[in-house]
Each structure stands twice: as structure tokens, then as C-alpha cells.
Amino acid sequence: EAAVTQSPRSKVAVTGGKVTLSCHQTNNHDYMYWYRQDTGHGLRLIHYSYVADSTEKGDIPDGYKASRPSQENFSLILELASLSQTAVYFCASSDARGHNTEVFFGKGTRLTVV
Amino acid sequence: AQSVTQPDARVTVSEGASLQLRCKYSYFGTPYLFWYVQYPRQGLQLLLKYYPGDPVVQGVNGFEAEFSKSNSSFHLRKASVHWSDWAVYFCAAPYMGYKLTFGTGTSLLVDP
Numbered sequence: 001e002a003a004v005t006q007s008p009r010s011k012v013a014v015t016g017g018k019v020t021l022s023c024h025q026t027n028n029h030d031y032m033y034w035y036r037q038d039t040g041h042g043l044r045l046i047h048y049s050y051v052a053d054s055t056e057k058g059d060i061p062d063g064y065k066a067s068r069p070s071q072e073n074f075s076l077i078l079e080l081a082s083l084s085q086t087a088v089y090f091c092a093s094s095d096a097r098g099h100n101t102e103v104f105f106g107k108g109t110r111l112t113v114v
Numbered sequence: 115a116q117s118v119t120q121p122d123a124r125v126t127v128s129e130g131a132s133l134q135l136r137c138k139y140s141y142f143g144t145p146y147l148f149w150y151v152q153y154p155r156q157g158l159q160l161l162l163k164y165y166p167g168d169p170v171v172q173g174v175n176g177f178e179a180e181f182s183k184s185n186s187s188f189h190l191r192k193a194s195v196h197w198s199d200w201a202v203y204f205c206a207a208p209y210m211g212y213k214l215t216f217g218t219g220t221s222l223l224v225d226p
Contacts, residue, residue: 004157031212033213040123040218041218042120042204042216042217042218042219043158043204043214043216044216045213045214045215048213050212058213090157090158092157092158094212096212101212102160102163103158103160103212103214105150105157105158105159106157107155107156107157108155108156108157
């Protein structure tokens with residue numbers, strides 16, 4: 001079965017500090033995504049990647065960087081964490097077969113910035 | 115722009131009762147639509163997906179959805195709700211290739 005693993009599962013960070021969220025997939029998928037979930041907003045796309053060593057901006061990229069060092073790994077980086085970045089973050093992957101392709105999600109990382 | 119709207123933030127049903135969760139879409143061209151479910155402290159899992167063809171789509175665990183072009187809707191239904199269906203349900207549509215846009219989600223609460 002397709003698997004997307006996120007680490008850590010929860011984190012408390014200090015305002016202004018650097019935070020790195022990691023994601024690993026064993027699906028052999030080309031596409032990987034980082035979404036943010038906030039109450040009342042559903043999931044919003046932060047960054048995505050369709051090939052190693054390349055990332056693309058999603059709908060809400062400000063304040064976030066992404067890194068895709070290999071097909072399996074995709075990281076989300078908050079250089080200067082802020083209170084407004086408190087949220088649940090989901091990593092996901094999919095292959096490139098078409099518009100009806102299924103997206104597989106990790107279990108999420110709950111980030112609290114204090 | 116492609117978008118999906120879930121007008122109900124929360125729905126409460128009694129166990130054994132029928133269920134309908136609403137989704138409205140705004141889509142240029144032929145829509146592809148999905149329903150995902152999020153159980154407590156879990157990631158999202160695919161319930162069912164629609165691509166042009168039969169308007170009624172069967173999913174897992176007895177869920178189905180009906181696509182209506184005239185109403186721009188893709189409502190999720192289940193004939194008899196079980197307590198284990200307590201979760202948040204998201205309607206979604208792809209855009210600009212393989213990215214997904216999500217509705218704001220509907221929390222389903224099941225009364226025992």
C-alpha cells in the first residue's frame with residue numbers, strides 16, 4: 001500500500017526560530033505536495049514538486065521554503081516561524097497519470113508556534 | 115477558477131439514519147471530483163472519485179456520490195450511517211494539472 005510518512009508528528013517552535021518538517025514516500029510517485037490545514041479553510045497548497053531538485057510555489061508560499069533532494073523526500077522549511085503558522089501540515093504524493101489520479105496523504109504534523 | 119464549496123460546516127445524524135453531505139463546484143471544462151475523509155488524528159483518505167461517465171459513483175464503506183451538471187453539485191450520500199463514520203469529509207477538484215483544491219470540509223457527528 002502507498003505510504004507517506006511525516007516527521008515529527010507534532011512540534012512546538014519558538015517565534016523566529018527555524019522549523020523543518022520532513023516527508024518520505026515509498027510510492028515511487030513523481031509529485032509531492034505540502035498542504036496546510038486550518039479550521040474553516042480546508043487544505044491549502046503551500047509548495048509542490050514534480051521532480052527531484054525542483055520545487056514550485058503553491059497558493060500560499062509566503063514564509064515557507066521547500067526542498068526535494070530525492071524522489072522520496074520532500075521537506076518544508078520555515079526560516080522564521082511566526083504565530084500565524086500554527087496549523088496542521090500535510091504532506092502528500094501522487095503519480096502523474098492524469099486528472100483523476102489519487103493523492104495519498106501522510107498523517108500530518110501539528111505545529112504550534114509560541 | 116476551479117473551486118469547490120461545502121456549505122455545511124457541521125452535520126449531525128443519528129446512527130442508522132441516511133446522510134447527505136453537500137458539495138458545489140465551479141469548474142471550467144470537464145470536472146473531475148473527489149471526496150476524501152479525515153478520521154481523527156489521521157491524514158486524508160480517498161472515499162471515491164468521479165470522472166465523466168456514470169453520474170453515480172460508488173465508494174468505500176457504502177458511500178456513493180452523484181454528479182449533477184445542471185446543479186453544479188457532487189453530493190455524498192450514505193443509506194445508513196455507522197458510528198465509525200464520525201469524521202471530517204472534504205470535497206476536492208484538480209486544477210492546473212495535478213494539484214487539488216479542497217472545500218472547507220464538513221464535520222460529521224453521529225448520535226448513538
